[in-house]
Amino acid sequence: SRLFRIAIDGPAASGKSTTAKLLAKKLGFGYIDSGAMYRAVTLKCLEKGVQVTDTQRVEEIVHHTNIRFPSLGHVELDGHDVSTAIRTSRIVQNINPIASNPGVRATLADQQRSLARAQDPAWPGFTMASTQEKIGGVVMDGRDIGTVILPDAELKVYIVADARVRAQRRFDELKRKNALAQGETVEAIAQDLESRDKADRTRKASPLKKAEDAVELDTSHKTIDEQVEAIEKMVYDRL
C-alpha cells in the first residue's frame, strides 16, 4: 500500500478546512486540522489564566497537552471535546503569540508529523481500480504544512480567494451557526481576516507562504464541490 499525503495551506477563511474535510471523507483519508491545535493550546492558556505572551509557561503547557482528533471534525483537548469552544473570536484574538512561539511550533510539528504517519482503522483509504493498489493517507491543512511540516508531501495545494469573498463566506457561516456577534458586519470580519493574515505572513516562525511546488487554487468563484473535485483530480493525476 502507498502513503499519499495532501498538504493544504492558505489564508484564513479561504475554504481550506471545509474542502480538506470533504476530500478526506471521499478518499477515506485522515483529516488533521493543524489550526485546531493552535486554537486548543490558546484555549488551554486562557482557561488556566496563563498569559499567551509568557513564552516559557506556554511552552511548558504545550508539553503537557494532549490533542486528539477522535472523528472527522472533532477535536479533543486533554480528553474533553473542544470542537466548538475553539471557534470563538476570543481564541483568534489571542492566538498570534501562541502561533509565533517557536517552542510551541516545534512541539506541535512533532505531533503533526506523527499523526500524518499514524495508521488508523478509521482511515481505510481507497483501492485504485486499475492496479488494485491500496492508497492510504492524510489531508492536513494549515499555514506551514507544505513548507515546514510535510515538505515532501505527495501533493501540496495553496488555496486563495478574494478578501471580500472570504469575509462574506465567514459572515454567512457565523450567521448559519447563530454565532454572529451583535452588530458584526462583513467589513469588520474582512478587517479581522486581514490582520490575522498579515500576522501569519510576517511572523518569523514558519510564516504563511506558498511552497514552491504547491499548486495554487483560487476558490473565489468555485463551489465547495468544485474545490473538492479539483483537488481529487490532482490526486489521481499523481498516482
Ligand code: C5P
Ligand atoms: O486554520 P485556522 O484559521 O483555524 O488557524 C488559526 C490560526 O492558527 C491561524 O491564524 C494561525 O495563526 C495559526 N496556525 C498556524 N499554523 C498552522 C495552522 C494555524 O500558525 N499550521
